[in-house]
Amino acid sequence: MARKVTVRDVAAAAGVSTATASRALTNSPSVNPEMARRVLKASSDLGYSANVFARALRTQRTDTIGMVVPSINNDYFTAAVEAVEKELADSGRSLILCDARESVETEAQRIELLVQRMVDGLIVVPVTAFDSVPAIEQAVQQGPVVLLDRWADAAGADYVGGDNADGLRQCVVHLREQGCSSIVYVGAQPRTSTAYERHKAFRELMEPDGGADGPGVHGSALLGEFSFEWGVEATRQLLAGDVLPHGIVCGADIIAVGVLSTLREAGVVVPDQVKVVSYDDSFLGRLTMPRLSSVRQPIDAMAAEAVRLLDDRSGRTDAPVRKSIFMPSLVVRESTGR
Template sequence: MAVTLREVAAHAGVSIATASRALSGRRKVSPEIVARVVAAAEQLGYRPNAVAQALREQTTRTVGMVVPSITLPFFPEIVQAVEYELQRSGRELILCDAQYDPRVEERRLRVLVERKVDGLIISPCDMERSRPAVVEAAKAVPLVQLDRYVEGGVSDWVGVDDEIGIGLAVEHVIAGGAKRLAFVGSELTNSSARLRLAAFERGARAGGVQVTDVLLGEFSAAWGQRAAELICTGGRIPDAVICGNDEIAIGMLRGLRAHGLRVPDDVAVTGFDDIGYAELSDPPLTTVRQPREQLAREALRVLAEARTSPGLRRIAVAPQLVVRGTTRPEK
């Protein structure tokens, strides 16, 4: 039979109410008593009734998270950071993959709301088509958009400052001698894709350099390799290619090499995100690092504030340029 809280209290020599407070951590109990109760619970193998606890506290101690695709390397890394922060406070993460389909995304959001999660974190897969579902979910539960967002300012948002990040990459390659730049990114269906292209265009104008190509496809290595082929067969080889994410950049490296071009001697390449593979590419990839741990902490902080203080908060976290082997030294 399951061990009850009454048995834990008796074993620790305290009242049931004191044992409950010691295990929940919601009210002040002396450290000595907390240690006794926790030790008793561990010795007896006590497991609290999650349903009853949720009814008492009006909380499930769960946060739902929906990402565009779990196959994109950036998102498992940000999910890991969010889950780590939640575990530190005794909460759990329920993760859903939208499969880059706003219809699937809508179903995932509805299920999480029905499961009474305490809050939602979402990186919408489409800036426009995801909006109705995000608006409805935000009416039902505190919601924070992370990394990407839908149009219209429907909820709090936490993400990296894409303009600063791309600006750092553009300034770096220009300082290394680049006078002709190309941009390879994703189709403009999400906020990250739009902001990074706009930042590239501003940076190129400010630097007074020529833009040879703007190629838009998807955030994938396959597209990066295909874009490299288009660049190499198009007759206008740039001095540097600014890529919308690291996967595109890694595909670009492979494609340029296949056409006999050396990186960075012939063409410099930059990425965005600093995924785990970036440092392992050949050469190691110069990229813009998204501080995932900081983004996770900020998203959960804003989510907690939203429960007691509704409003539209926009937190842009500064990225960092990580210079490795795919760009030339600044002059």
């Protein structure tokens, strides 16, 4: 059996000390760039493979970050995962992804599993704002945790998210500018922070002094789930009524796709008869006919901030909890009469 190539072999081939070779192989900035290049070339030529487990024991780091999302079937969460993975790759780290399948119990199991795998930190998009708290609280005691997009009440973790109230305001103001005097909000039950904040913002905007940019705007809300199926069911309820609203605001693109498909099946022309605007600006919403006007969140910047907070939290468990809020922007397309 061939002998395994060691760091000592790489160092000898590169003409540097073993310590220098070791630092170069872990991307240490203290190594001269020319020496680092020689070490990496020698490593490649010799077929060197690092002993990950030994290095983890020595450095107390695995260079992996765990991430738990409510459902990988939601296109917005897929985009969030891709953004985080890209950010980690730029620093030579890897992502371990877990799907909670919209279950608090599964979420808790996945979080525990990642902690046992000794990841260097966790990024979690909580399934709910309240029931997810115990598992997240326990993880916070073990290492850095950042909540992305959704917060979990009093979980003690840093949080990075978008300004949901401002995003909803942009939707309502846009529909008002397009001549809509009756608006329906189709969203999810307030079990998550995003569902709660978006619905709350809509209710406040519909109040007489709520800032809906003009008199005569009135609206109602239908609440169900963040799902295509709920978008279909809610639209059927609207179609069964006497009069359709002038505009529909959807709490997420996955709902809006169900809304648009059901309106089309019923022969309702969007945007001529009903205008539809949504939230998340996911890839899915760009494939609809007509294309969906939607609120875009700066997910790349949010992912970068989540990783930054994780790194900054390492070794500082007693630091105050921090929140970073990013401003969204409405992308106007054909579903509201571009």
